[in-house]
Amino acid sequence: MNHLLQVKDLSVDFHTAQGTVHAVRGVTWHLDRGETLAILGESGSGKSVSASAIMNLIDCPPGEIVSGEILFEGRDILKMSEDERRDLNGRRIAMIFQDPLSHLNPVYTVGFQIAEMMTAHGTPKSKARERTMELLKRVGIPDYENKIDTYPHQFSGGQRQRLMIAMALAMKPDILIADEPTTALDVTVQAQILELLEELQAETGMGLLLITHDLGVVAEVADRVVVMNKGEIVESGTATQVYKAPVHPYTKKLIAAVPGEGEMAQPVGGEEPILKIEGLSKAYGAFTALDSATLTVLPRETVAIVGESGSGKSTLAKTILRLEDATGGAAFYEGRDLVTMAPAELFDLRREIQMVFQDPTQSLNPRMSVFDIISEAFVIHPEILPKSEWKSKVRELLDHVGLDASHMHRYPHQFSGGQRQRIAIARALALAPRLIICDEAVSALDVSIQAQVIQLLKRLQDELGLSYLFIAHDLPLVRDFAHRVVVMQGGRIVEQGPVREIFENPKEQYTKDLLAASPHPDPEVQAERRKARMQLEKTA
Amino acid sequence: MTDVSPHNAPSEAPAIADAPPAYVQIARMLWRDKLALCAAIFLFIVVLCALFGPMLLEDVATKQNLRGRNAPPFDFSLHWTMWLGGDALGRPLLARIIVAAQNTMMVAAGAVVCAMIIGTGLGLIAGYSNKAGSQVIMRLADVIMSFPSLLLAVIVLYMLEPAVGNLIIVLAITRIPIYLRTCRAEVLEIRERMFVQAAKVMGASTNRIVFRHILPVVFPTLVTIATLDFAFVMLAESSLSFLGIGIQPPEITWGLMVAQGRSYLTTAWWLSFWPGLAIILTTLSLNLLSNWMRTALDPVQRWRLEIARKKK
Numbered sequence: 026m027n028h029l030l031q032v033k034d035l036s037v038d039f040h041t042a043q044g045t046v047h048a049v050r051g052v053t054w055h056l057d058r059g060e061t062l063a064i065l066g067e068s069g070s071g072k073s074v075s076a077s078a079i080m081n082l083i084d085c086p087p088g089e090i091v092s093g094e095i096l097f098e099g100r101d102i103l104k105m106s107e108d109e110r111r112d113l114n115g116r117r118i119a120m121i122f123q124d125p126l127s128h129l130n131p132v133y134t135v136g137f138q139i140a141e142m143m144t145a146h147g148t149p150k151s152k153a154r155e156r157t158m159e160l161l162k163r164v165g166i167p168d169y170e171n172k173i174d175t176y177p178h179q180f181s182g183g184q185r186q187r188l189m190i191a192m193a194l195a196m197k198p199d200i201l202i203a204d205e206p207t208t209a210l211d212v213t214v215q216a217q218i219l220e221l222l223e224e225l226q227a228e229t230g231m232g233l234l235l236i237t238h239d240l241g242v243v244a245e246v247a248d249r250v251v252v253m254n255k256g257e258i259v260e261s262g263t264a265t266q267v268y269k270a271p272v273h274p275y276t277k278k279l280i281a282a283v284p285g286e287g288e289m290a291q292p293v294g295g296e297e298p299i300l301k302i303e304g305l306s307k308a309y310g311a312f313t314a315l316d317s318a319t320l321t322v323l324p325r326e327t328v329a330i331v332g333e334s335g336s337g338k339s340t341l342a343k344t345i346l347r348l349e350d351a352t353g354g355a356a357f358y359e360g361r362d363l364v365t366m367a368p369a370e371l372f373d374l375r376r377e378i379q380m381v382f383q384d385p386t387q388s389l390n391p392r393m394s395v396f397d398i399i400s401e402a403f404v405i406h407p408e409i410l411p412k413s414e415w416k417s418k419v420r421e422l423l424d425h426v427g428l429d430a431s432h433m434h435r436y437p438h439q440f441s442g443g444q445r446q447r448i449a450i451a452r453a454l455a456l457a458p459r460l461i462i463c464d465e466a467v468s469a470l471d472v473s474i475q476a477q478v479i480q481l482l483k484r485l486q487d488e489l490g491l492s493y494l495f496i497a498h499d500l501p502l503v504r505d506f507a508h509r510v511v512v513m514q515g516g517r518i519v520e521q522g523p524v525r526e527i528f529e530n531p532k533e534q535y536t537k538d539l540l541a542a543s544p545h546p547d548p549e550v551q552a553e554r555r556k557a558r559m560q561l562e563k564t565a
Numbered sequence: 566m567t568d569v570s571p572h573n574a575p576s577e578a579p580a581i582a583d584a585p586p587a588y589v590q591i592a593r594m595l596w597r598d599k600l601a602l603c604a605a606i607f608l609f610i611v612v613l614c615a616l617f618g619p620m621l622l623e624d625v626a627t628k629q630n631l632r633g634r635n636a637p638p639f640d641f642s643l644h645w646t647m648w649l650g651g652d653a654l655g656r657p658l659l660a661r662i663i664v665a666a667q668n669t670m671m672v673a674a675g676a677v678v679c680a681m682i683i684g685t686g687l688g689l690i691a692g693y694s695n696k697a698g699s700q701v702i703m704r705l706a707d708v709i710m711s712f713p714s715l716l717l718a719v720i721v722l723y724m725l726e727p728a729v730g731n732l733i734i735v736l737a738i739t740r741i742p743i744y745l746r747t748c749r750a751e752v753l754e755i756r757e758r759m760f761v762q763a764a765k766v767m768g769a770s771t772n773r774i775v776f777r778h779i780l781p782v783v784f785p786t787l788v789t790i791a792t793l794d795f796a797f798v799m800l801a802e803s804s805l806s807f808l809g810i811g812i813q814p815p816e817i818t819w820g821l822m823v824a825q826g827r828s829y830l831t832t833a834w835w836l837s838f839w840p841g842l843a844i845i846l847t848t849l850s851l852n853l854l855s856n857w858m859r860t861a862l863d864p865v866q867r868w869r870l871e872i873a874r875k876k877k
Contacts, residue, residue, distance in 0.1 A: 346766055348762060348765060371768075372768045375766065375767060375768030376768070379766060380763070380766045382759050383759075387758060387759040387760065388760050388762070388763045389760055389763075391865055392782065392862075392863070401764070401767065401777075404773075405767050405770075405773065406768065438864065438865045452763070456767065
């Protein structure tokens with residue numbers, strides 16, 4: 026049987042200074058008309074490489090296609106001339122990317138850019154504009170007649186992804202490749218975009234190749250799934266098959282690591298709160314980023330703050346830590362107000378409240394070794410530890426977070442993302458704090474690494490009696506980890522309560538929307554959720 | 566630089582081997598990059614010339630010998646100091662280049678180092694302090710930049726005595742804005758990075774953030790600019806000498822020698838050529854060395870100098 030697109034035994038190498046990297050080895054898969062195939066893998070698994078090979082996006086050198094063929098309607102596109110391939114790209118096979126902002130040219134209007142896609146393939150200008158209008162309407166851009174002549178920065182993230190989709194669909198391609206199309210988007214927007222893709226696929230009958238790291242996304246849209254690890258396909262089958270009965274140990278590990286399945290924590294009871302925030306506000310000029318937030322954190326408690334981008338959750342963290350000055354309200358740490366505290370007193374309190382940042386690549390100084398990074402805490406607060414004991418303490422801390430202490434003279438770039446976040450946690454622990462604020466501390470990490478870091482945080486909480494203020498956008502993650510959950514929207518706290526109450530019995534519409542939009546890794550559960558979501562939309 | 570050095574932590578835990586001492590690491594990395602090694606050796610020789618040249622060859626270099634007027638180079642029957650030829654008064658060029666190294670280096674290095682230190686300092690303040698302070702410093706830089714640098718030098722040196730010290734001051738002032746603006750722009754970007762925030766959360770003082778976290782990131786850029794500036798300052802100094810307000814004969818610099826040789830360019834090219842070559846080689850060496858240093862200072866790039874080069 027002839028498939029629409031077939032990748033056979035594809036191997037791609039990259040020749041780097043450190044030696045040859047086998048990006049993919051002997052990868053074989055196929056895609057039919059009207060079908061959605063998901064390539065699932067973590068960072069570095071080579072999941073994007075075969076798509077790049079299809080679109081002729083691999084730079085050779087350093088890349089080299091060692092073996093294999095890519096058959097499109099029976100013809101090997103790797104043997105085609107550059108001109109033939111250019112003709113194919115965009116017209117027959119189109120692609121959308123993770124970050125729509127960097128793939129839209131900021132100096133041209135969106136109408137021009139979408140029309141250019143068509144004029145480049147020979148459509149007359151007037152007709153192209155007409156079709157652009159149609160497309161904008163189809164992908165759901167409100168007020169499209171006027172918006173057609175505006176620039177990319179005037180759109181929101183979700184709308185930009187819609188624009189990219191419009192551009193990709195301009196020539197009615199047979200295949201749409203979507204490389205992590207929703208990773209940069211909020212969950213509610215993600216649900217809308219995935220829905221749009223499915224609708225469009227049903228209308229046009231195109232084949233959809235979805236590259237993702239998110240099992241929830243796979244469950245939502247994929248018919249079949251291919252799981253990749255270290256450049257090889259470890260498992261393939263229908264989405265339900267792979268989820269229900271994984272064969273390969275890697276797939277099993279991946280599915281086990283998905284958050285949102287474990288037992289929910291019981292509320293921590295009784296004690297005096299360690300942190301008590303009352304009516305904390307922060308305004309930038311006329312814009313209120315944080316509107317009188319009130320919450321408490323008990324000792325040994327994990328309070329999660331969830332919300333979409335722009336909900337003010339990071340602003341809250343920054344105001345507590347005095348990285349930003351609050352414009353109103355108070356934040357009491359053991360009865361002392363952080364907002365009005367004098368610098369000298371604040372300096373002492375820095376020891377007690379620490380922060381772990383979102384992106385460990387950026388929060389560690391690239392020019393300092395791990396030893397320097399962790400021991401900086403002792404340089405700043407010399408009263409903690411005499412210099413002669415620094416080294417043994419750093420060893421101890423590295424042991425504590427599960428890193429090899431003999432690596433302390435290495436630099437951050439020599440570690441993987443998960444290891445870097447462990448270094449960042451070790452740094453926070455160096456001051457022996459009682460409260461750690463985690464600002465999206467695991468969002469940048471792969472699912473399996475995420476689970477490990479969460480385990481680590483839990484263990485440290487038990488051993489050291491820490492409290493966490495855990496800021497996240499990922500609801501399933503919070504479900505497993507937090508004792509209490511605070512939901513924020515547009516700078517305000519809309520709902521807060523014990524984790525069980527929020528997840529099982531949400532009161533606010535926004536919380537319900539958020540829960541409905543966050544995808545579940547089980548395709549059957551997800552199908553039911555989708556029904557529920559549709560219902561919710563109808564009633565709303 | 567401080568950044569290359571390993572930690573001076575006491576090695577009480579025998580299990581973890583400390584990195585070899587800093588100078589061994591530097592020497593190894595220099596050995597890997599042969600061009601940078603040549604550059605370092607050449608600069609070392611220039612510095613030796615600058616330190617000891619005038620002491621040893623001052624008399625030879627100033628002694629006139631009218632029989633050797635514009636003597637062509639490569640006449641090996643003459644004294645070795647004449648191997649590169651003689652100048653318009655028969656003075657040996659080789660000896661003069663060696664002696665001139667001192668003044669040239671003093672002016673160029675002095676001006677560049679002063680400009681870099683002051684410019685970087687002000688740039689750090691402008692970048693990290695509040696808006697008002699930054700505005701004052703930046704407008705000051707604008708004022709300096711709006712003056713043609715040579716015009717400023719002419720005015721100042723016309724009023725002051727044209728001594729080496731004054732020359733350094735004038736040239737340094739005219740070069741400050743370059744370092745200042747680069748430094749400020751970089752600081753504005755780096756101060757928003759997350760590792761700076763992380764340091765703030767730990768309670769790091771402003772000094773620590775600026776000197777430990779921001780400066781090491783800015784520094785390689787500034788050093789690269791400084792090496793390029795070196796050549797500019799040498800030439801600026803020679804044009805001042807040419808106008809009669811810089812270093813005056815019988816004192817000599819390379820730039821002055823190039824200027825003096827210009828009238829003989831058609832008949833005796835070597836008068837300008839050799840000192841010109843000295844300027845070019847010095848600048849080139851500095852550039853190569855700064856390029857090497859940028860790699861050596863950056864932990865992410867350092868492996869390029871640490872792994873043995875593979876043969877293809």
